[in-house]
Amino acid sequence: MEQRTGPRSDVRQAGSDVRQAVEYDLVELVRLRTLLFEHLGGDFFDPASTDDGWLDALAVVLKEQLTADGVRILVVDGGDGRLAACGIGTIEQRLPGPHLHNGRIGQVIGVITDPAHRRRGHSRAIMRGLLDWFRAREVARVDLYASAVGEPLYRELGFTPHPDPALYRRP
Numbered sequence: 001m002e003q004r005t006g007p008r009s010d011v012r013q014a015g016s017d018v019r020q021a022v023e024y025d026l027v028e029l030v031r032l033r034t035l036l037f038e039h040l041g042g043d044f045f046d047p048a049s050t051d052d053g054w055l056d057a058l059a060v061v062l063k064e065q066l067t068a069d070g071v072r073i074l075v076v077d078g079g080d081g082r083l084a085a086c087g088i089g090t091i092e093q094r095l096p097g098p099h100l101h102n103g104r105i106g107q108v109i110g111v112i113t114d115p116a117h118r119r120r121g122h123s124r125a126i127m128r129g130l131l132d133w134f135r136a137r138e139v140a141r142v143d144l145y146a147s148a149v150g151e152p153l154y155r156e157l158g159f160t161p162h163p164d165p166a167l168y169r170r171p
Contacts, residue, residue, distance in 0.1 A: 016076045016084075016085075016120065016121050016122045016124075016125035016126075017076060017077065018074050018075070018076055018125045018126055018128075018129045019074070019075060019076075019077075020072065020073065020074060020075075021066060021073040021074065021075045021086065022066065023063060023066060025073075025075055025083060025086075026059055026062055026063055026066075028075075028082055028083040028086075029062050029073065029075070029083070029086055030055055030058055030059050030062070031082075031083075032083060032085070032086050032112045032114065033058060033062075033086075033110060033112070034055070035112055035114065035115075036110045036112040065088075070090055070091040070092070071088065071089070071090050071091075072088070072089045072090075072129075072130060072133045073086065073087075073088050073089075074086065074087050074088075074089075074126045074129045074130060075126075076113075076117075076122045076125065076126065078114060078116070078117055082114065083114070084113060084114055084116075084117035084120075084122050085111070085112065085113040085114065085117060085122035085123060085126055086110075086111070086112060086126070087108065087109075087110065087111035087112075087123070087126035087127065087129075087130055088108070088109040088110055088111075089106055089107065089108055089109070089130040089133060089134060089142075090106070090107045090109060091104055091105070091106050091107075091134070091137060091139055092104070092105050092106075092107065099141075100140045100141060101140055102138060102140050103140070104137065104138060104139045104140050104141075105139065105140065105141050105142070105143060106130075106134040106137075106139040106141065106142035106143070107142070107143050107144065108127070108130055108142060108143070108144035109144075111123050111126055111127060111150065123150065123153060124153060124157075127153065127154070127157055128157075130142075131157065142159075143162065144159065146159070
């Protein structure tokens with residue numbers, strides 16, 4: 001088995017060894033991100049075409065973000081040369097306000113566990129690692145979009161419904 005090299009930021013959680021992703025993980029990060037969209041379903045997530053060009057763009061952006069200050073990509077190794085799980089956190093600087101004193105908002109993006117590795121605490125361990133990272137950077141609020149399967153975990157970790165209605169528009 002090849003050893004992965006690069007900076008490690010380990011967080012030990014309930015049987016899951018969480019570490020910061022490195023460039024060696026890119027192929028697996030793209031694979032897991034693809035699984036995420038396959039499991040979400042619905043018209044919003046269905047691609048407008050069968051063009052897989054987004055996968056190349058995803059790999060480029062992930063590679064850039066592996067070392068970005070405002071991004072944290074955490075993974076759990078699957079023990080089979082593949083990743084068992086991953087999760088991404090980002091920090092955005094917005095304008096401060098009465099409920100957002102420093103204007104820093106965290107966003108949890110795409111926590112996904114490979115189906116062969118589910119129900120082992122990997123998502124929980126990744127979330128705790130991301131929440132620790134947000135706390136250390138004095139993030140005022142952390143947002144996420146939860147799937148029906150993930151919502152109980154997020155509620156257990158203290159997430160509540162957001163009072164602002166969300167709207168979107170595709171150009």
